[in-house]
Amino acid sequence: MKQHPKDERTLVVIKPDGVQRGLMGEIIRRYENVGLKLVGMKMLVPSERHVEAHYTLDPNWRRVTGEKTIKSYREKGMTPPSEDPLEITAKILANLKKYLSSGPVVAMVWEGAHAVGIVRKITGGTEPLSSDVGTIRGDFVLDSYTMADTDTRAVRNLVHASGSVPEAEAEIPHWFKQEELTDYRIIHEEILYDVNLDGILE
Ligand code: GDP
Numbered sequence: 001m002k003q004h005p006k007d008e009r010t011l012v013v014i015k016p017d018g019v020q021r022g023l024m025g026e027i028i029r030r031y032e033n034v035g036l037k038l039v040g041m042k043m044l045v046p047s048e049r050h051v052e053a054h055y056t057l058d059p060n061w062r063r064v065t066g067e068k069t070i071k072s073y074r075e076k077g078m079t080p081p082s083e084d085p086l087e088i089t090a091k092i093l094a095n096l097k098k099y100l101s102s103g104p105v106v107a108m109v110w111e112g113a114h115a116v117g118i119v120r121k122i123t124g125g126t127e128p129l130s131s132d133v134g135t136i137r138g139d140f141v142l143d144s145y146t147m148a149d150t151d152t153r154a155v156r157n158l159v160h161a162s163g164s165v166p167e168a169e170a171e172i173p174h175w176f177k178q179e180e181l182t183d184y185r186i187i188h189e190e191i192l193y194d195v196n197l198d199g200i201l202e
């Protein structure tokens with residue numbers, strides 16, 4: 001049976017800089033305000049192994065991210081540090097492992113209509129320099145790939161959010177056991193998803 005779009009789930013991780021900047025409440029508020037339902041949440045310090053496994057759940061991630069990075073250097077009229085996508089991603093991954101395991105993070109699973117797409121929209125584009133105003137990455141942080149590369153570190157963009165439904169389906173069990181996720185009804189679903197809105201008037 002095909003899943004109803006309102007049952008979609010996505011993984012969000014507030015990265016160590018989000019926790020340190022005191023933005024946990026603000027970030028959670030934005031996903032909560034749009035009408036999504038929080039079905040799992042925990043704070044932990046992820047190991048470097050856990051972080052590497054997270055980013056490489058998709059066997060194509062190394063190649064795709066490397067190619068994307070080379071392309072973005074060229075678009076800026078800059079020479080990429082290497083022509084080999086895998087060499088580029090190896091550096092990005094090393095920086096990401098250091099970044100994400102540097103302190104506590106908050107991992108969450110959000111559920112609701114088009115959860116993956118809605119969360120990505122609210123989160124904003126990967127590089128804060130060009131993330132839209134009004135998004136989390138656009139409003140609360142000012143980093144760039146140039147800054148990150150100059151200092152040999154990962155770009156600090158406050159949150160991770162699954163990029164697609166298959167990515168979410170792979171990432172959620174990497175961070176949460178089945179029993180750590182709760183199925184429940186939340187009252188605002190009565191209005192968001194009710195077909196006839198016939199339960200309001202007495
Ligand atoms: P996200 O889903 O928006 O976080 O972005 P991706 O999945 O494409 O990339 C994951 C992470 O890799 C990002 O959060 C960045 O830390 C890093 N990254 C991706 N692309 C680049 C790039 O072009 N340059 C650098 N320095 N880091 C990158």
Ligand code: MG
Binds near residue numbers: 161162163
């Ligand atoms: Mg991604």
